[in-house]
Amino acid sequence: MKAAMERGAIQSKENSFDVERVRRDFPILTEQIHGRPLIYLDSAATSQKPQVVIDSLTRYYAQQNSNVHRGVHFLSQLATREYEDARVKIQHFINAADAHEIIYTSGTTASINLVALSYGRKFVHAGDEIIISAMEHHSNIVPWQMLCEQTGAKLRVIPINDAGELLLDEFAVMLNPKVKIVAVNHISNALGTINPVKQIIELAHGMDIPVLIDGAQAAPHLKVDVRELDCDFYAFSGHKLCGPTGIGVLYGKSHWLESMPPVFGGGDMIASVSFEKTTYNALPYKFEAGTPNIADAIGLGVAIEYLNSIGLEKIAAYEHELLDYATETIGAIPGVTIIGTAKEKASVLSFTIDGIHPHDIGTILDQEGIAVRAGHHCAQPVMKRFGVPATARASFAFYNTKAEIDVLAEGIQKTIEVFS
């Protein structure tokens, strides 16, 4: 593991961020892939997990497992407390006004679908409009398309420029009283663009239109403050945030969540049930029918504590350094084109190589122990916009190093040699 140690020794001087120490928290980073040290550059797909998160799952199942909100016995109360404590940690993490504005879901996709189904059912009708952007992930396109099919509403799309930036002037013109919701991502998973969501929200609010932000890529990489943004809904996933898979969050402003009908019926979401009438439970439980994902919610709370212990600002600054270094290093290789060159970018580097399909890039890099994503990134309209069938994507997290980016550059050179 000498190579990995050397890599880990690189330290960012500017912000006293000790990447070597951070790397020791992630057991998977010592794994070998095809006989080479793992270089994991696919954190935009899912992040790796620190030992404290892995331990929290084991501890929960080994010592605390019990159902929540149901028992007077010790374990049930313990599980309930930890589960609800995690909700408060999430509340503070995104600076929500109240813990009941934090709805547990299975992930970003489920969070967006929940709003489409619940808000959509109540507030969207035939002839209304829903605005999304041209750089959305399929999970922020398809639920709205389905809603449009069901209601007869119309889906409208904010265009983007060649750098991968939203055209805000066009957006401003699209706003009209028929628009019932605007749903855009905070950071594009395919391009890395950080969108001016605060401006988008201000413009939409100028016409009393609520805004949902898909924060799947943003929550792990920058400090999110839902009250400062003034967004109406904010969706994100635990697994991209060093937490477990299968747990995610929908933040919603109280007044919206209170006015929205539940989507799933069952246990936990009721106040009282008779065959004549059921009264729904208060927030957040109205939207959390059935036994929830207790272990992973607690695990997400631990992941947030872990990230807080490092500091999101430090993480963002270090990752920005990595992105700048990668953009310079990879962008300088002849034949490489970077897709997504917005001024404001997070640590995602989508690229193509002349005459070489991204899948072939992915396979050759994999043999070097380098994990990148190759494909359309669940954003086919973005690929179409840039006239490519797919891209290769390296995405960086705070546990990556510049030395790893050097190995990526060597891998890209090797790929070009294989195809020369």
Add this chain to the structure above:
Amino acid sequence: MADLSELYQQVILDHNKKPRNFRVLETANRHQEGYNPLCGDQLTLYLEMDGETIKDVAFQGQGCAISKASASMMTAAIKGKSKEEVETMFDEFHRMVKGELDPETTEHHLGRLTILSGVREFPARVKCASLSWHTLHAALAGEDEIVSTEQPDDGL
């Protein structure tokens, strides 16, 4: 450990760069779309059938080196063959890329197509190699629907 040079052999790279029969076939009496939704690989296969015989074949589309080379080599291998012969090759090719048929030790009718046997060491790429064959199989069966590598009954 899987060997990259087994996968990206010179012949495969050559077919990728200069795919054979890569055009629209004006005389085609059957054509079929093939699609891999996971990666976006897409191809259109054109067949000119003379009774039970493939008189001519061509393809167009976009995809990785493996899918393009496999399609190119397939068109070269099946021209002039009967439907029955091609179905046998389809079956053998499938089993070869899945690692169930070793062309070194088992009798087969694959000829130069065995160059693609290296794919069996790269499970993630088996679908790339077999997309054109799926599409051919559907074209011969006269199915109208777009062929996807993600159909539930798909053994690959």
